[in-house]
């Protein structure tokens with residue numbers, strides 16, 4: 001069991017054909033493709049990344065697999081320009097840098113917190129947001145250390161926030177956070 005397994009299982013249980021889902025960090029497109037398969041041809045997937053390399057990779061993967069998603073070269077902080085409130089069943093964030101890309105470009109606390117705030121508005125009641133947090137290494141701890149207190153401050157009458165900790169793992173493993181909109 002690792003962060004990816006847990007997120008994939010939760011997303012599979014959450015999504016049905018015809019749903020709307022958002023990948024806030026498209027990267028190489030694996031999560032976007034996973035969402036596109038889960039919502040099927042009648043669903044909608046919107047994906048964001050700030051790097052042309054990531055947007056191109058994601059579009060190529062989707063084309064190769066015959067899947068559909070709208071892939072936007074924009075910050076996830078601007079997602080409210082592309083999606084209406086209370087419409088998405090699932091929103092994924094896979095934080096950090098682009099694998100096989102420029103490791104000096106990674107997600108940052110200010111835009112991540114802005115995007116999570118927008119995403120919570122866009123999420124339907126009963127919808128699920130999954131955030132996989134990477135820390136240590138090139139991106140350090142600033143994002144994790146700002147995000148966790150922000151998520152702890154969310155109204156517990158409106159959101160359930162579950163943070164998974166890999167208790168005996170060394171070296172800062174990526175960990176998932178699940179937020180259910182009540």
Ligand SMILES: C[S@@+](CC[C@H](N)C(=O)[O-])C[C@H]1O[C@@H](n2cnc3c(N)ncnc32)[C@H](O)[C@@H]1O
Nearest residue numbers: 025026027028029030031049050075076098107
């Ligand atoms: C760990 S990768 C995502 C992996 C991806 N989900 C996959 O399946 O391959 C993180 C991505 O976040 C992107 N990113 C960084 N800041 C961003 C922002 N403000 N808005 C959208 N994407 C951002 C990076 O360019 C990078 O491609």
